[in-house]
Amino acid sequence: MVSTTTRFSDTQNHWASLFIEALSKRRILNGYADGTFRPNNPVNRAEFAAIIAAVFNLSVKRQYINFTDIPANFWAAGAIKKAYETGFLSGFPDKTFRPGNQISRGDVLVSLVNGLEMSSKIQPDLLDRLPQIYQDAASIPGYGRNQIAIATSAGLVASFPNTKLLNFGNAATRGDVAAIIYQALVYLGQAEKIPSAYLVVPPTSTSTVRVSHTREFRGAWITTVWNSDWPSKAGLSTTQQQEELVAILTRLQQLNFNAVILQVRPEGDALYASELEPWSAWLTGTQGKAPEPFYDPLQFAIAEAHKRNLEVHAWFNPYRAKTTIKSGSNVRPHIAVTNPEVVYQWGNQLWMDPGIKIVQDRAYNVIIDVVRRYDIDAVHLDDYFYPYPIQGQSFPDNKTYAAYKSAGGQLSLNDWRRQNVDQMVLRLSQGIKATKPDVKFGISPFGIYRPGQPPGITGLDAYSVLYADAKKWLEQGWVDYLAPQLYWRTDQTQQSYPVLLKWWTEINSQQRHIYAGNNLGQLDGKAWKSEEIEKQVKISRNQAADLSLGNIFFSVGSIIENRQDISDTFQNSLYNRPALVPTMPWRSTTALPPPKELQVNNRRLSWQPGDNQPVRSWTLYRQSDANWTLQRVLSAGTTFATVQPGTYAVCAVDRLGNESQGVVISVS
Structure with a gap:
């Protein structure tokens, strides 16, 4: 045992007293004539050399050089020569030793690691973990990082009063040096351990391994408009709404899904607390009426989804103002009430004019507000830009286009409309990244870009009818993922699922992700069976090398009801193992x-x-x-x-x- 008898009058309650006493007994450290040790006094380089020479008796490693400031009769000349020859201390480029300079705590540790050749026995495994061990690890100079990692592993480091601070550059005190030198003797097996709260305990050595698995995006749309998926009907109590949503999320977790695409703005309204737009009628039955008792559905959904390792992609409809004019009424601050001149009737619907600045700003501000206030994982837009066509009718934006032309605009009507949508997409892309760089941006366009692209494909021309240039958004890298709605069977040659998916991956020069959209609502046990969906997912996986990295299913209601045993198919074959979402290296x-x-x-x-x-x-x-x-x-x-x-x-x-x-x- 180490004696606790104190021989110095000023070390009785000092943190390093046991180390000082132990080295004093070995005649390594001495006190002063007045009976003091002065443990808080700094140590200079000559004094440290003298301690090194007294403690360690090692063979010569290199030839001594005569330092210009160390005369032969200098009191520590012999100790400095020995410390240099054994590799503990070196001089400066100008051939001086600077014996009176104070030695720092870090340099004491570097000296011991070098002189004792500890790097031949201990690897600097803790190098990457230094920031977790020392709060001031960033201040460790480059020349000392490996040595500090080794000294920490070897248990040499003592630090008073806070072991989380290394204080590399602080002058080493006599107490510091006593504790650190003693720990070097413990390391060498030449001294027994002294318990102290001020010794840095090296972390338990753990082995690490680089592991991975096949990533896959596994998403489901949760549609709120028309109460399609959730809530099951308007006017449910808060408890009922929450129970329904938790049941949906829990089931998706059980099936190893990893994302939900939750519709939060179906028609210029909000399924969350907003000062910009009114509460959605799909929640309470009345637009503008908050849930009672109050809760924030989006906040609730995020918390419950993240508990279940499900990403939340907030799904916005940028331009639709009302799904039907035959029921309900809009209330302030709905844009149809505050700015009726920018909203047009389109069939039984109301639609905002994408070419008007008020509409552009409203969509942008609403979405960025959600990005700023909520912990969403992504912003998601679907295929609704300019509305789907009505036979014999033209979208009534002629006044807006005329104002554009009279202001000097040169684009044709079609190109101008596409530009309006393009500018919205680009502005959102930039705004989302500027607001929260780790929030993703995805769009799910109509699955056919243009008839004939690729050859043999026929169908609606989203480029010229919806004015959606999804190819451009992908090629410009404005989106992080594109989820083309490939809602056709694999044997429909004119809308071929594998051919269309391959085309979308081939135009992806910016190497973004492609997640095919699949329609579970078609499952009828006749032309559409669960085997068709299974086949489509396998086709998506077969193109994974071309960044076809998952699927999004429309919609969650079919999964919950297990339509045509589709949930069983997910559970038993398609998603029988868990998976994380794919990483996005450009983020x-x-x-x-x-x-x-x-x-x-x-x-x-x-x-x-x-x-x-x-x-x-x-x-x-x-x-x-x-x-x-x-x-x-x-x-x-x-x-x-x-x-x-x-x-x-x-x-x-x-x-x-x-x-x-x-x-x-x-x-x-």
């Missing part, structure tokens, strides 16, 4: 640090986040021979898992799907 490739403090107790794994950055989810892999298989995706708040015997790896996942290295643990 970010920086992964989180791996989890820390991974341990097992009675087959129950537990861990903690590697740092304070937000985690979206955790992935749990199991090793089988040389392969790692994804077992589970766990929500951010679930830092434990009960497992069977085996070898496992746990990874941290950020909101963009980037996955950390896996920390490995064996369970017996």
Whole structure:
């Protein structure tokens, strides 16, 4: 045992007293004539050389050079020569040693690692973890980073009063040097350990492995207009609405889906608390009326979806103002009430004029407001831009176009309309990224761009009728993903699912993601059976090398009712294993640090986040021979898992799907 008897009058209650006493007994450290040790006094380079020479008796590694400021009769000349020859200390480029200069705490540690040749026995494995160990790791100079990592692993570092601060550049005190030198002796096996709260305990050495799995976007549209999917009818109580939504999200989680596309602005209204637009009538039965008791459906949906590892893509209709004029009425601040001159009747619907600035600003401001205030994962637009045509009618924007022409506009009517939509898409793309760089932007256009593209394809011309130039948006990289609505069977040659999907992937010069849209509403057990959907998903997967990376299904109601056993198909074959969404390298490739403090107790794994950055989810892999298989995706708040015997790896996942290295643990 180390004696606690104090021989110096000023070290009785000092944090380093036990280290000082132990080295004093070995005649390595001495006090002053007045009986003090002065533990808080700084140590200069000559004094440190003297301590090194007294403690370590190592062979010569290099020939001494005569320093211009160390005369032969200097009191520490012999110690400096020995410290230099054994590799502990060096001089400066001007051939001086500068013996009176104070030595920093970091340089004390660097000196010991170099002189004791610790790098031959200890790898700097903690290099990447220094920011987690020391709050001031960024101030460690480049020349000392490896040595500090090694010194930390070896248990050399003592730091008072806060072990989370290395204080590399601070002058080393006599107390600091005593503790660090003593720890070097412990490392060498020449001293017994002294317990101290001010020793930095190196993190438990953990092995990590790079693991991965096949990513796939697995989404479902949740349609709110007409109460198609949710809520099942207008006017349900808050509790009923919430229970319905939780049941939908829970079922999707059970089926290993990883995203929902939730319609939040079906007709110039809001399924969330907004100062810009009125509450949706599809919630309460009356436009402008909030749920009672009050809750925010979008906020609720995000919280419940994220608990279940489901992304939330907020789905907006930018221009539709009312789905039918035969029921209900619009109220302030609906745009049809505040600015009726920019809204036109189109059949039984009301439609905003995409060429008018008020409409453009309204759509942009509404969407950016949601991006700013809610933790959504993406903004999503569908195929409704200019409205679908009505036989014998023209969209009544002639006054708007005439104003454009009279102001000097040169574009034809069709090109001008496309430009209006293009500008909206570009403005949103830029605005979303500027507001929250980690919020994605996707559009689900009509599945046919133009008849004849590719050859043999016939159908509606979205380019010239809806004025949607989705090819341009993809080629310009304005979107992060495109989800063309490929709502036809694989054997319909004029609207061929595989041919159209291949065409969309081939025009993707910016290497964005393609998620095919699939129509479950067609399932009737006759022309459309679940086998057709299974075939379509497999076709999508076969083109994964061309960035066909998933599917979105219209809509969730068919999944919940298990139409034509489609849910069973997902559960038993298509989605029988979990998967994360594909990463988007043009957004970010920086992964989180791996989890820390991974341990097992009675087959129950537990861990903690590697740092304070937000985690979206955790992935749990199991090793089988040389392969790692994804077992589970766990929500951010679930830092434990009960497992069977085996070898496992746990990874941290950020909101963009980037996955950390896996920390490995064996369970017996």
